[in-house]
Amino acid sequence: MTATEGPAVYAALGELAAECAREAGEELHAHFGRQIRTVRKGDNSVVTDLDAITERGIVRKVRSVYPDHTFIGEELTPEQMVGRYTWVVDPIDGTRNFAAAVPMWAVSVGVLHDGTPVAGAIHLPVTGELFTAVAGEGAWLDGERLSVATKTELSRAVAATDLLPGQLRSGGTGAAALSVVRSFLRTRMLGSVCCALAYVAAGRMDLYYRPHVHLWDVAAGVLLVREAGGAVLTLDGEEWRADAGSIVAANPALAALLAEEIGRWRDGGGA
Numbered sequence: 001m002t003a004t005e006g007p008a009v010y011a012a013l014g015e016l017a018a019e020c021a022r023e024a025g026e027e028l029h030a031h032f033g034r035q036i037r038t039v040r041k042g043d044n045s046v047v048t049d050l051d052a053i054t055e056r057g058i059v060r061k062v063r064s065v066y067p068d069h070t071f072i073g074e075e076l077t078p079e080q081m082v083g084r085y086t087w088v089v090d091p092i093d094g095t096r097n098f099a100a101a102v103p104m105w106a107v108s109v110g111v112l113h114d115g116t117p118v119a120g121a122i123h124l125p126v127t128g129e130l131f132t133a134v135a136g137e138g139a140w141l142d143g144e145r146l147s148v149a150t151k152t153e154l155s156r157a158v159a160a161t162d163l164l165p166g167q168l169r170s171g172g173t174g175a176a177a178l179s180v181v182r183s184f185l186r187t188r189m190l191g192s193v194c195c196a197l198a199y200v201a202a203g204r205m206d207l208y209y210r211p212h213v214h215l216w217d218v219a220a221g222v223l224l225v226r227e228a229g230g231a232v233l234t235l236d237g238e239e240w241r242a243d244a245g246s247i248v249a250a251n252p253a254l255a256a257l258l259a260e261e262i263g264r265w266r267d268g269g270g271a
Contacts, residue, residue, distance in 0.1 A: 005084075005113060007136060013085070014119035014134035016065060017109040017220070020058045024091060025107040025125035028054060028098070032126065036099045048099060054091035058109060062087050074216045086112045088219035094192030103127070106194040110219030115242045120220030122198045131198040131224055139201045139227040148230035149203040152253040154261060157206035159184040160196040164212075173235050173246065176265035177211040183261055197221025200249050201228040207250030209258060211235055218247055231255040235262045 028050060036048050055073045062069060066085065073089040087109065092098050094105030103126035110120040118135040131146070133139040139146040151157050163178055181187050188205065190196050193213060199205040201224035222232045222240055231252040232240040237259035240247060248255050248262075 007134075010111075010113070010118045010134050011137065013111045014121070014132060014137075016062065017087075017111055017119050018121040018123075018130060018132045020061055021107045021109045021121040021123040022130055023061075024054045024058055024109075025123035025130075027057075028092065028107065029125035032098065032103075033101045048092070048095060051091045051095060054107070055089050058089050058091065059087075072215055074214065084114055086115075088112060088216050090194060090216040093194040093217065094190075097191045102191070104190050104192050104195050106192055106198070108194040108216070108220045110221075110223065112219065112242060117219055117223035117226075120223040122194045122220050122224065124195060124198070129198075131201065133201075133220070133223045133227040135223065135227070137227070139224045141202060146201045146224070146228040147203055148200060148225065148228045148251045149206045149254075150251060151206050152251070152257070154183040154254070154257055155185060157184050157250075157254060158186045158188065160188045160190055160199065160205045160208045162189055162191065162193060162196070162210055173262065173266050174211045176262045177209065177235065179265045180209075180258070180261050183258075193217040194221055197225055197249055200230065201225045203228075207248065207254050207258060209235065209246075209248045209262075211246050213245065213247050215242055221249070222247075225249045233259050235259060237263065 059071055069085045069087055071087045090108040092105055093108050098105040107123045110117055120133050122131045131141050196208045200208050225232050230250055233248045233255050234240055234244045235246040235248060248258050
């Protein structure tokens with residue numbers, strides 16, 4: 001282990017990630033509830049001027065400390081992960097909620113070391129909650145260590161997801177993700193992947209799953225769930241990696257059960 005990696009370095013990255021997320025969230029909160037113009041993007045998601053402004057501000061702040069680090073963000077032109085450290089930024093996760101004055105939205109800042117999340121922060125500005133995690137140091141909320149929920153039966157689980165119509169029409173895993181809804185006690189759609197993953201880490205939701213996600217949606221949340229004792233898989237049951245396109249996050253037993261259930265529905269045996 002070199003001087004550029006390890007607990008002390010990860011802790012410093014975590015402190016900066018938390019600072020960036022908190023400051024950005026506070027600035028955005030000043031605009032919350034006002035009339036905000038949105039623009040529809042090619043994937044049918046929406047963006048505001050504040051998304052890009054916030055993202056650029058986070059990048060400037062990080063580059064002032066770590067000029068050699070690379071960045072991936074929803075509104076940035078993605079850089080290749082050629083650097084050992086890559087910052088993954090979602091300036092407003094839940095933009096539709098934010099623009100409509102619905103309080104479920106977040107700022108997410110994660111840091112990857114050679115493709116693995118090692119530090120992250122998710123700030124929910126409306127509630128003032130700042131969820132943080134550093135590899136090997138646990139997941140935290142306002143000084144309280146977080147733990148995932150302990151339910152081990154899908155039929156007793158309160159699940160969160162964000163299923164979009166366009167992602168479900170092609171059959172296969174997407175259709176299975178819709179069909180498996182009937183396996184849970186309740187299902188919530190919060191409109192923010194980052195909020196949902198933070199809630200899983202805190203034990204407020206039993207699990208989160210989605211057939212299609214981007215890295216900026218989940219980089220910080222993956223670490224939060226792992227450091228809270230959870231498992232993060234793909235819908236195929238494989239360990240989550242930075243290039244994964246789907247996600248299941250829960251305690252290890254529940255995550256494995258959901259991946260198995262998705263597989264049964266996908267293969268036609270779940271009906």
